[in-house]
Amino acid sequence: MTGPSPGPLHADAVRVLEGWRAPDERQEKLRRDFLRHLADHPDGTFRECVAGHITASTIVVDESRTRVLLTLHRKIRAWLQLGGHCEPGDATLAGAALREATEESGIDGLRLRPVPAQLDLHAVRCHPEGSWHLDVQFVALAPADARHAISAESEDLRWFPVDALPEPTDDAVRRLARLASSRSGTAG
Numbered sequence: 001m002t003g004p005s006p007g008p009l010h011a012d013a014v015r016v017l018e019g020w021r022a023p024d025e026r027q028e029k030l031r032r033d034f035l036r037h038l039a040d041h042p043d044g045t046f047r048e049c050v051a052g053h054i055t056a057s058t059i060v061v062d063e064s065r066t067r068v069l070l071t072l073h074r075k076i077r078a079w080l081q082l083g084g085h086c087e088p089g090d091a092t093l094a095g096a097a098l099r100e101a102t103e104e105s106g107i108d109g110l111r112l113r114p115v116p117a118q119l120d121l122h123a124v125r126c127h128p129e130g131s132w133h134l135d136v137q138f139v140a141l142a143p144a145d146a147r148h149a150i151s152a153e154s155e156d157l158r159w160f161p162v163d164a165l166p167e168p169t170d171d172a173v174r175r176l177a178r179l180a181s182s183r184s185g186t187a188g
Helices: 008-019 025-040 093-105 171-181
Strands: 053-061 067-073 082-085 118-124 131-141 154-161
Touching (some): 008 025, 008 093, 008 131, 025 053, 025 118, 053 171, 082 093, 093 154, 118 171, 131 171
Parallel strands (some): 053 131
Antiparallel strands (some): 053 067, 053 082, 067 154, 118 131
16 A cells, blocks of 8 residues: 555545445446445555545535536646545545635635535546546535635636536536536535
8 A cells, every 4th residue: 555544534435435325327336336446445545546546526506506617627628527636634525525626616615515416437647557536526505605716726717507518528527517406416
């Protein structure tokens, strides 16, 4: 094992994934794969785990639940939800997701739904030999007076109608935006 030793974040990731009820068979397979990854990799919540690592992301929705805040990621050059790598100081996945969303949006007072909305597995360039992000995706509700600010990781940051997302945007982001716009997919 390399990197930080497992701790409360690893235990929380296992607890969250064991308790999460997947909405369909594709999500259930991902849930089982994520749990297997964590069982095989005690460092599986940190970017130092070359085989892949858990990440925490959040799609931010406005109070009307008709718009989502997306970032044009500086490195990936696509419109994405906010989020990223877990840090050694993170005790919970929900906490990591909220920290990332707050840092990348500049919005204080986000209300995070503490239960994941969906899971996504995608290849990344974190390591020269390739790696995977096992992304646990959350939804957060922005306060009515939310004012966002572009972070160093973003080229742009904007609100988009759920039914008119920009390109390039992938299927996982589109699914997550639809979940965010439903009452069952958001906090509050």
